[in-house]
Amino acid sequence: MSGFSITAESRALITDVSRRPVMDFVRGAMFIGILLLVWVSLHPFDDLSGFLVADVTTGNDAVLYGLFGVLMVVMLALTMHDNMPALKSLMTPAFLLFIGWVCITVVLSFDPAxxxxxxALTVFVLVVAATMLLLPKSQGELMRWLGIAALVLLVTCYLGVLLAPHLSIHQATDPQEPALAGDWRGAFGHKNVAAAMMAMLIFVGVYLVRAGGRLSGTAVGALAAIFLFFTAGKSSTALCAGVLLLSSLTAVVRPAWARAFMLLTPLVLLNLFSIGTVMSNTLAAIAGLLPLDTSFTGRADIWTFALDALHQRLLTGYGFEAFWGSDAIQNLKAGKEWAAYASHSHNGYLDTALGTGLPGLALLIAAVVVKPLRDFQTADQGGNDGPLTMLFLRIWLFGLYLSSMESFFLDRADTTWVTFLIAVFGLHYLARFRMRT
Known part of the structure; x- marks a missing residue:
């Protein structure tokens, strides 16, 4: 018989060591799986040939609600024990005031149910996005998992183009927007979503290269850039180039006020010369002198309709996500019948005001515009000025700019919204904590 005995402490240590590889696998699988769920969705490669104008999304996807509800519970179970300070740090005035106001608008909603x-789904997604970045124990893990998810998404999109082009490339036979024929959309439902995602994957590729993953980063960046080109997404392409330029200038523009002016001035201009043109004849006249489509591909009509509706409920809006596709749109004038089937206004700030009123819009700006910029400045000054911080800054900035022409703020499990959220939470954590290399 051996002269050695195993103490309780040793037995616990052995158990912990044996469980560690399993938990490492679980953490990695959850991170990659959630990203792919958001990016690829439960319904990739939609067949648009049978899509009708009256097919409006109602938000009643029970499977998606149930899945994210389960994921929220699992993610909290995986992260609460070791990351309680990080989770508590999310209880900031900006976040709490905005969530509180949203709850009020639900009570006062045109359609409370x-x-x-x-x-409910938005909260599930918020919690999942907030806890995702707490799964990696080091920047090395985060880099590997992010690279794997990005490559899987890109391979999926390219395989769709090669093997099922009728489901991954817009067709001239599509009932809606046949003019988009030939534009790649990959696994996504529209080429604009694909273009936005590819732009953000270019940022991921740059991050991977700078973080040491040269091979994977180059592959992600190159594949995403090629796909972006074939989507013909002019807005996303221009915004991607602009964000890369402006974010690079933060290395030489150091004061907080100067950075705020440099990064937020384009956001103001984008909104002034888009939605602002239907609010001011002067802005419309100036825009007319610029090389722009002054109808903004038909967006001007929907902005005018949405602004008229907003004027009737400036304080509370129509209730959280309760305007488009609801009974709030009634007694439409001749020529405005399309409004009954629209799903958004193509402007995230306007849609936020429609749902939560002007106070909700102000609180949203405080939570996702002002606060992340302050977090970036704090992280940068505190020594967290590496590639990861720059990745989150670029995704966040791209999302802010894109929201001047598209609408994804608070849109439950929307691909762009969740990716944007991850960047917002990433800047929040980097302003307060350090991640091991």
Whole structure:
């Protein structure tokens, strides 16, 4: 018989060591799986040939609600024990005031039941996005997992183009927007979503290269850039180039006020010369002198309609996610019948005001515009000025700019919204904590 005995402490240590590889696998699988769920969705490669104008998304996807509800519980179980300080740090005035106001608009909603259902999924997604970045124990893990997810998404999109082009490339036979024929959309439902995602994957590729993953980063960046080109997404392409330039200038522009002016001035201009043109004849006249489509591909009409509706409920809006596709749109004038089937206004700030009123818009700006910029400045000055911080800054900035022409803020499990959220939470954590290399 051996002269050695195993103490309780040793037995616990052995158990912990044996469980560690399993937990490492679980953490990695959850991170990659959630990203792919958001990016690829439960319904990739939609067949648009049978899509009708009256097919409006109602937000009643029970499977998606149930899945994210389960994921929220699992993610909290995986992260709470070791990351309670990080989770508590999320209780900031900006976040709490905005969530509190949204809850008020649900109570006062034109359709409280719809608002409540959609708020439930939004909360599930918020918690999942907030806890995702707590799964990696080091920047090395985060880099590997992010690279794997990005490459899987890109391979999926390219395989779709090669093997099922009728489901991954817009067709001239599509009932809606046949003019987009030939534009790649990959696994996504529209080429604009694909273009936005590819732009953000270019940022991921740059991050991977700078973080040491030269091979994977080059592959992600190159594949995403090629796909972006074939989507013909002019807005995303221009914004991607602009964000890369402006974010690089933060290395030489150091004062907080100068950075705020440099990064937020384009956001103001984008909104002034888009939605602002239907609010001011002067802005419309100036825009007319610029090399722009002054109808903004038909967006001007929908902005005018949405602004008219907003004027009737400036304080509370129509309730969280309770305007488009609801009974709030009634007695439409001749020529405005399309409004009954629209799903958004093509401007995230305007849609936020429609759902939560002007106070909600102000609180959203405080939570996702002002606060992340302050977090970036704090992280940068505190020594967290590496490639990861720059990745989150670029995704966040791209999302802010894109929201001047598209609408994804608070849109439950929307691909662009969740990716944007991850960047917002990433800047929040980097302003307060350090991740091991």
């Amino acid at each position: 719809t608002s409540l259902r959609r708020l």
